[in-house]
Amino acid sequence: MTDLSLLSSLRREAREAPASGIVDVVNHGRTRPGLIPLWVGEGDMSTPAFIAEAATRSLVAGETFYTWQRGIPELREALARYISRLYGKTYEAERFYVTGSGMQALQIAVRMLVGSGDEVVVPTPAWPNFGAAIGIAGATPVPVPMQLSNAGWTLDLDRLAGAITPATRVICVNSPANPTGWTASREELAAILALARRHGLWIIADEIYGRFVYDGSERAPSFRDVMDAEDRIVFVQTFSKNWAMTGWRVGWLEAPPALGDVIENLIQYATSGVAVFIQRACIAALDQGEGFIAHQIARARAGRDIVCRGLSATGRVRFAEPAGAFYLFFSVDGEDDTRRLAIRLVDEANVGLAPGTAFGAGGERFLRLCFARKAEDLEEAVARLARALT
Amino acid sequence: MTDLSLLSSLRREAREAPASGIVDVVNHGRTRPGLIPLWVGEGDMSTPAFIAEAATRSLVAGETFYTWQRGIPELREALARYISRLYGKTYEAERFYVTGSGMQALQIAVRMLVGSGDEVVVPTPAWPNFGAAIGIAGATPVPVPMQLSNAGWTLDLDRLAGAITPATRVICVNSPANPTGWTASREELAAILALARRHGLWIIADEIYGRFVYDGSERAPSFRDVMDAEDRIVFVQTFSKNWAMTGWRVGWLEAPPALGDVIENLIQYATSGVAVFIQRACIAALDQGEGFIAHQIARARAGRDIVCRGLSATGRVRFAEPAGAFYLFFSVDGEDDTRRLAIRLVDEANVGLAPGTAFGAGGERFLRLCFARKAEDLEEAVARLARALT
Structure with a gap:
């Protein structure tokens, strides 16, 4: 009863x-010997030594x-160099704000833009x-379910427009998408941006899987390809995926410099910045990481x-071959309860797979499998799954 | 105009x-050569090597x-050992939650307890x-100004009680206090707790300077000395001060285990945890840090x-000799505008001193000076201040 009373006071x-x-x-499965864990968005490689060593050098130098x-400033400059090179335009360091994870970038974007009574599509x-x-x-x-057809996952732009109400403040766009692998074309991004402009909405753009595309391109299409500098777009980003730094908890926001003071205050009152020695590692990742990214x-x-x-x-099984990100999102004929199925497959x-129920409307009948892992593990995992499913 | 329009849309x-x-x-003063910086709550020693090396070892081991x-779990156990030893009772590891800074511990406590329409004393x-x-x-x-008299800073408990309204959810208690050095007695803590109990309020207890007391005690009085296990108290804590780890951004929450799932979710959706290699350093700090704390x-x-x-x-100048923490909070006769005075002293x-205007009601006419620094710097700083003030 005390516990209930404590909880009800929150x-x-x-x-x-x-x-x-x-x-x-x-x-359920964390401690099982020999389990192949494909349930979270994380590869099997630890952070490359050239990145970790930059942190160690900073610690030894007493940057604490x-x-x-x-x-x-050095990291913000490195971010500007990296993004400028990748997206073929010049971006100023003032657009970049270092955060304590991509999750924190999202948290700050959300707290900057919405509160009680607001809606986010x-x-x-x-x-x-x-x-x-x-x-x-x-x-x-406000969820807008995407559709899976023979053409793959698609976002119905009319349905997206139909979800906008007077309370809508923001559209979240994740491309390449976790968990589906959906990767918006430049035309789709332009159409979403036009919709946001028409309604005066912000876009929170999650392009963290932008390097993980499988058509031979260096990167996926980006809002940067279609936007103007003054558009209401905040990019949330992370070092986790490109540079195998999931455990470091470091990411960044990219936003118009006019928002700088507000973002600085929200960082101040969230975690008050990121360790310098971690930021030194991030500079090494950005400046020397292309070989590792290509390998990944x-x-x-x-x-x-x-x-x-x-x-x-x-x-x-049924799935759309993912154009981007590093997940296979698949359904299994006759299996409706994917939480139970995920437990059974453990x-x-x-x-270890993630049940689609975790991913909201339209995902319930699917399982998510992370394939950022060595071939040997994946071959074995697929063989085991095949035995259990057939 | 675009910038204004962007800002107004937040x-x-x-x-x-x-x-x-x-x-x-x-x-104003960041880049001045030879400036003695006493404006922020940070000492002049970098993190001890035995702590930094624990992080390095973890990085080399690939804990990324x-x-x-x-x-x-190892850090939560180390926290339980540390707090149990210091406060003379047995505390379970389940009460402790690692956060990405003391600031984040506070952010999570606040987000767990209050929202629109609520008041915090x-x-x-x-x-x-x-x-x-x-x-x-x-x-x-809702500020409750404390008084400075010949008896030092005092918190008027009737005034505290008078600030409580039907909208009040929480009382924040920081003892030993930044910036005043006020250190609550056990009897004062018991009285505040009784008040909170009577009104069904939570207490956010900031006892991060609990080791920095100058009467020869090992620690300041704590709510732990007067509370029951089921009291509505959340402690926000940091590794920054005791172990010279300001730049690491790591702290912890101590709260009833019944809140564990809620706290875990709020951590998940804030920064999703703290780097393992940082946590390894924290274990070294807790288990081997007493000599360093005594030195500090x-x-x-x-x-x-x-x-x-x-x-x-x-x-x-006028001040109360601080019983705890590591700040001198002083006023200067005839000087009312302390922001201007702080600029002039730069x-x-x-x-570098912090203007009292930063610290809210009752602090406006004071300056804050951090004395966690080597004697030589402080002697020089005081000599310079004396010349400028007389």
């Missing part, structure tokens, strides 16, 4: 924040004091943390082929 | 989040993956981030004597 939005539907399954809330299936961060801020995520993408491409081919061969196949 | 609470009144002065949202002068974090969450900080406290005690004696000798004395 703020409703905090109390009702959803647990991650992935963790539920992870907790408070620093710039927006990030050290989120195409689904989607990374669950979008909706949760919006809900904790007191706003309401080649590995993910091979992984994608293995899982697509292997699961197709079962004759029981028990019977010793493979 | 959420009001974010747009209006106050800039730190300290940073304003820091920016996602981890437990509540903190790695905050004795002032106070660390400005309390009020700012409360305001960003949409709630209202002895140094701060010497620093306190230097600045109290030196500024008294000017005949122009220009004329080359000493």
